[in-house]
Amino acid sequence: MFQDLNAVLPEGHNVALLGSNGAGKSTLFRIIAGSEYPNAGKVITDKAISWPVALASGIHPQMTGRENTRFIGRVNGVDDLDEYEEKVKQFAELGIKYDLPVKNYSSGMRSRLAFGCCVAIDFDVYLIDEATSVGDQKFRKKAKQALLEKSKTASVIMVSHDIKEVREFCDSAMILHQGKLSFYDELEQALEIYEAL
Template structure:
């Protein structure tokens, strides 16, 4: 269960508070892999960050009994002065991974960083950081994976591997996905939540949601 209770988010401006949503109440349906759709500026990314816990609402809360991933492929929690290996073990400990050695090996193999796995992350390219974060995320069995343009990471070979890994996860865990690529959404999702004018509407029929989204 992922429930939004009286969720309010605004940003101060010279013209007063600019509300993204106000007193929003909504429960994400279980048993569905959900696309989060909405026009530019609707608040998709803001809502996604709130779900991930990387941003907080001004009022209200997210209530869940699920283990949610951080947004896949975003380098959330990666410390630049630590090596890839040190970051991996730290993330594993924070997320309660029982076998850190096994987890470390899975991440190392998946990220494909070679000897740079033992170098400080501050020397990584943005793509390398994303590959490390991606590996750390998919090597943990979360209940819900938050996917935000995740399959654009790295070169063509890594993108293919990343997409396959996420499709495998989507078979046993729930997915909530933000993407501008409708073909990608169709691969991962069977339904959608449409964010429009500060309100959320669930569509069990993905194509119906896409049709309405295109009219916004």
């Protein structure tokens, strides 16, 4: 785990968060997302940050896909809820199940709904946590394409063990190792250091 971390992430970078298992990547990721609070200190930003894209957190099982979409849209200050709802419906490909309670969804369907709700909002920073492992192969391809599009106009912070995927999305990296966080402007330099740990 980590203590006394202090880091400044420069704007305009797509950053990989690297570290060995148990280094605290997921915890740090949740702290950045605001879904977990640090024991001390804080994250300071004026950017709109997404929730971790692959996680179906915030999806209520008793509500339908459509109700969840509208709720998430309202919470995140979406102006045109009808347009947002339509975008999510098209993206998630749930068909008539969009109007059924989420408790009847498979985990893949729930993930597709959460993913659709996230990418249909224009965040400044997208938190991507093994996001392209969502759903079947066709949907994974679609999800990856949507995130690559977003990464052109917004920043990305990604946790992934897939180095090919990291290279596709990121241009720089942070390495969390033995309780210390180091930022590297050059992705390849960071990957070399990471692979030597």
